[in-house]
Amino acid sequence: MTRRPITLTVNGRAETVLAEPRTHLADLLRGELLLTGTHIGCEHGVCGACTVEVDGAPARSCILHAGACEGSGIRTIEGFDADPVMAALREAFSAEHALQCGYCTPGMLVTARDIVLRLPEADEARVREELAGNLCRCTGYRGIVHAILRVLAERRAT
Amino acid sequence: MKPAAFDYARPADWPAALALLAGGARPMAGGQSLGPMLNLRLAQPERVADLRHLPGYAGVEVQGEAIRIGAGTTHAAIEDGAVPGRLGAILAGVARRIAYRPVRNRGTIGGSLAHADPAADWVAVLPAFPGHAVALGPYGERRIPLARFVTGVFETALAPGELLRAIELPVLPETARWSHWKFCRKPGEFSKATACLLALPDAPPRLVLAALDTAPLVIEDATGLDPAALVTSISDPWRRRLALTALRRVLEGAA
Missing domain, CATH: 3.10.20.30 (Beta-grasp domain)
Known part of the structure; x- marks a missing residue:
């Protein structure tokens, strides 16, 4: 074609x-x-x-x-360079060791930003459910989940 | 993992879509099942007709006692409350557990039903409702009861040349009881066993058992149902146990 x-x-x-x-x-x-x-x-x-x-x-x-x-x-x-939610997520991913090889990270960040904006009250169980469509083979997800929860908590505090 | 070459057409109106279909084009709604099948070359159509931009393909309309859901309405829209009332709450709960949000953002209720994957959520759930699938052909529209729409694995009652236009469901009373259970080892993966039960006041409870290697099993009156008797035809012992568990859970859940 x-x-x-x-x-x-x-x-x-x-x-x-x-x-x-x-x-x-x-x-x-x-x-x-x-x-x-x-x-x-x-x-x-x-x-x-x-x-x-x-x-x-x-x-x-x-x-x-x-x-x-x-x-x-x-x-x-x-x-997303100038996006404040993505900036907070990048910081949190770094602080929480939410990436190792980085292969899944761009997709994780786009999904994470959607979770933060769409589900401001999400708890850990909901974050894990929402992340189920993004596979990471390095981190065991703990750092990624914590990074997203950190940004959710920051935004609820302000 | 690249598709075989295909031509792409975007019909601007329904007659154009039907003409493409008559010419052998493969209709595509949200493309969340067809997309992977193209990449895996399980589907190798010469031409794809993208239905997403057809007027009125997506959207929900309340028409008296019926709610008409455009076939192109996304799972995400239903999850976010596009359908009003008790019916909307039930459908939102189902939609939220379909695949993953990025898939739900594009995947549609009509695309999923017409694709008729036996493990798909709408295939399992919609036969429980006393409603219709609205098919559009060159002659106009015709209505097919949802309980008889899916006729087999990847097979439906749509005739050649017909498109699924909408799903029509009744407005439900707040007292409608609903129970739904599916087994996935990981959220979002294909269900290994699904059952659901809808009990409307003054009507026998309707039950569906799905994610089988056949069309969903629709029981128009589940009163006094013996779950064990319903699963004897499932040959794989693990799947049989899962189906039995699904039946027991929905019967308990609706009690």
């Missing part, structure tokens, strides 16, 4: 890239736009490493194909 122009907004910038309809969004971001912060793990929607924001809500970029992205607004991990 021939490549066709796909127009989408990525991290606030309008982009037009040539892609086959079958190219998935994670490959499009990494290969065409050189946004390699989005990591590819399982490539069938299970591991969560490739989670990005699509039209304001987290989604798996590996099972979303280029054609379907036409006209969408995408925000990758590179697009």
Whole structure:
């Protein structure tokens, strides 16, 4: 199938890239736009490493194909530099040793930010339930859960 | 893990979607089941028709005593309360436990039901309700009782050329009793056994046993049901025990 122009907004910038309809969004971001912060793990929607924001809500970029992205607004991990919630999460991930190899981290952070904003009253059990779609093979999740709980507590205190 | 080449079409209206379907296109709702199947090359359609942008595909409308849920309504919208009243509370509880939030943000009630994976949540739950699936074909709409919509593993009562347009469910009284249990070793994974029971005032309790290797089992009147008798046809002992547990839990839960 021939490549066709796909127009989408990525991290606030309008982009037009040539892609086959079958190219998935994670490959499009990494290969065409050189946004390699989005990591590819399982490539069938299970591991969560490739989670990005699509039209304001987290989604798996590996099972979303280029054609379907036409006209969408995408925000990758590179697009959160100036975001205060993400800044607090980065601090907390560091303080709580919530990453080792870093492979799952971009997806974890996008999911974590969604938990913090959508579920401000979440307790540890809920955070663990909500994190079930993001696999980490290093940390045992303890640090990640604690980092998210730390940011939730900070925000409830202010 | 890359799909085979396919063409992509985004119909702007329903006649265009039906025409694409008639031409052999594979319909795609949220793509949260078809997407992985494309990557795994379990599905190799020549063309995908993306239904997401069709007018009125998503959304919930109260029509007198019925609630019409557009087939393209996402699990996340239902989780967040898009459906009002007692029915909405029941459906929100089911939606919250479908896969993971990033999947729920795109996956849809109609896509999941039409895909008819035997382990899927809406496949297991919707037959418990006295409602209809609304199919749209070249002739217009027709209604299929939800208890008879899924006919087998990945098989439905939709005829070739038909799309699932909406789900119609009754407004439920606050006194409606509901019980639902599914077994997953990890939150969000495919269920290994699901059962649910809906008891409306002045009506026999309806029970569904699902996540089987067949269509869901719908019991229109679960009064005096012997759970053990219902699971004898499940050959795998572990799955049989899980199904039995699911039945016992929902019967206890609704008591």
